[in-house]
Amino acid sequence: MTHSVREERGVLVVSFQGDVDLEYSPKARRVLLDSVKQGRDVLVDLSSVSYIDSSGVANLVEAFQLSRQTGTGFALVSVNAAALRVLQLARLDKVFTIHASLEEGLDAG
């Protein structure tokens, strides 16, 4: 798994690439929580995630809950079919705000 964090229109865009599994989820957790703690809205781009497991999904839930506490926005963008299926199986696809594209996510902010 690799990742990047960049700023677009004042929003932090966190992108993950590859497999977000138990081996890499501690790293993904730090990236997500550190981003939310910056106090800005966060968009998580999952378009290049080839696999995400329950530990990766747990990271998203934890970051989402932290954003609720800090009063900042947190949404997923460009969720590919494999990742969406995991979110659906976990009944989380209606919990997260999901935008079809990064542009849509930025416009929504």
Next chain:
Amino acid sequence: MAARVDQLRKIRDAVREAVEPCGCSAECAADIVMAVDEACQNIIRHAYCDDPGGAIELEIERCGEELVVWLRDFAPEVDPDEVKPRALDEIRPGGLGTHLIHETMDSADFIRPESGGGNLLRMVKRIR
């Protein structure tokens, strides 16, 4: 295989290579891969308590129109009643792995190994 998180990707690749030639659709294969991955995570984290010296044995066999996955570890015996999916009403991180196993497979049950101790998980998926 060694019960370590750095082996999980190899395990997923091996499972995919084993089930795809059996006529599984891409979604069916992905379901089996996910179930095995989550079950291995449970073994690594909960059965072996992250002790990297543990071992996992994986066997996949075709029985008619079903694929049967056998996953064996040699950790202290797990109480099957403690490995149940949690309710999803409460939105919180963690505890999703067992739920995903039961969502993706047609059945998943612990069977007492005939010898050697440890735990044996039998998971069945109808080929579709």
